[in-house]
Amino acid sequence: MKYVDDFRNGELARKIAARIHAAAVPGRRYRLMEFCGGHTHAIARYGLTALLPPGIELIHGPGCPVCVLPVARIDSAIELALEHRVTLCTYGDLLRVPASRRMSLYKARAAGADVRLVYSSADALALARAMPQQQVVFVGIGFETTTPPTAVALLAAQAERLDNFSVFSNHVLTPAAMRHLLADGDANLDGFIGPSHVSTIIGTAPYRAIAHDYRKPVVVTGFEPLDVLQAVLMLVTQINEGRADTENQFTRAVTEVGNLKAQAIVAQTFELRDEFEWRGLGLVPGSALAIRAPFARWDAEKRFQLSANPVADVKACQCGQILRGRCKPTDCKVFGTACTPATPLGACMVSSEGACAAHYQYARFNDVDASVATGSTH
Incomplete structure (x- = not known):
């Protein structure tokens, strides 16, 4: 583990x-959005905000794939399990996300639905092979990182003519969401800490047009604390110099073009949706993937005629506003009281990549220390 420890060196941090303190212009604000739940957790876990000057604000973005999935899509997954009686395979984070009518996939399983936690699309394929008389549906969620394994599953199902297997596709695209946030403008952002795992697939090239069109720098960044701090320094430097470039801090894993083989199999199996609903962001044009016509037999939306009508989040939950960068977890009145990891009201507290879960697990202790130091009760 020495290699990892090198990126957690306190002295270097x-x-x-x-250097960040020296570079930051006094009185100037730098609002930087991290577009990855892994970055959000690294920032909270290592207390990185305490190392930054007060003018630099790190804003949580819609980088948690479970968090951005709207209630209506979870309702559709529950419909598959309870009404169509399929064996529904999904990643663990999705099980406890609240849906409408106080339901969740976890509660559906308790009510008798066959809902199974899997670690990959390959697990779901194996179940379908083992149970040829039962319809098995894999809930494909996530950004560009998790889409290639779903594509591989579709190709395998086609090759094997595995007719009892299908995919409920909820794969979404990072650059489209970044554009949507910048076009909206209400988050008032100065730059992006670009995602790392996503960028190993798509490369840095897709961000260049965004940086150019909106005059906002993007620095693709690794997950370790030194990675994040170096990215902040790179962004501050760009902003001070009036530049808006795409830079790659994570050169040990990310290239300009990304993983061309992964991109090819995704292009073979998926096509762009006209629009897709994101929690907090609403309908985002060109921001998600649908299964292509040659693979329609393995498309759960078509096979089971699913339709998703927009459903509002719980009013007390501010997850949608947090995903937009409009507020922080502690701005939510139910954070840490009615809403905890044990009793979540929203997806941001459920997912292992959620901003509320990160703040509850790590950063809330810093809040307590700060309030004691200042004598504040808030």
């Missing part, structure tokens, strides 16, 4: 932080 303080040196980079000192």
Whole structure:
């Protein structure tokens, strides 16, 4: 683990932080959005905000794939399990996300539905092979990182003519969401800490047009604390110089073009949707993937005639506003009281990549320390 430890060196972190303090212009605000739940957790876990000058604000974005999935899509997954009686395979984070009528996939399983936690699309394929008389549906969720394995599953199902297997596609696209946030403008962002795992697939090239069109720098960044601090320094430098470039801090894993083989199999099996609903962002044009016509036999939406009508989140939950960068977890009145990891009201508290879960697990202790130091009760 020495290689990882090199990127968690406290002395180097303080040196980079000192350079950030020296670079930050006094009185100037730098609002930087991290577009990845892994970055959100790294920032909270290592207390990186405490190393930054007060003018630099790290804003949580819609980088949690479970969090951005709207209630209506979870309702459709529950419909598959309860009404169509399929064996529904999904990643663990999705099980406890609240849906409408106080339901969740976890509660559907308790009511007798066959809902199974899997670690990959390959697990779902194996179940379909083992149970040829039972319809098995894999809930494909996530950004560009998790789409290629779903594509591989579709290709395998076609090759094997595995007619009892299908995919409920909820795969979404990062650049489209970034454009949507910038076009909306209400988050008032100055730059992006670009996602790392996503960028291993798509490369850095897709961000260049965004940086150019909106004059906002993007720095693709690794997950470790030194990665994030270096990215902040790179962004501050760009902003001070009036530049809006796409830079790659995560050169040990990310290239300009990304993984061309992964891109090819995704293009073979998926096509762009005209629009897709995101929690907090609403309908985002060209932001998600549908299964192509040659694979329609393995498309759960077509096979089971699913339709999703928009459903509002719980009024007390501010998850949607957090995903837009409009507020922080602690701005939500139910954070840490009615809404905890044990009793979540929203997806941001459920998912392992959610901003509320990160703040509850790590950063809330910093809040307590700060309130004691200042004598504040808030």
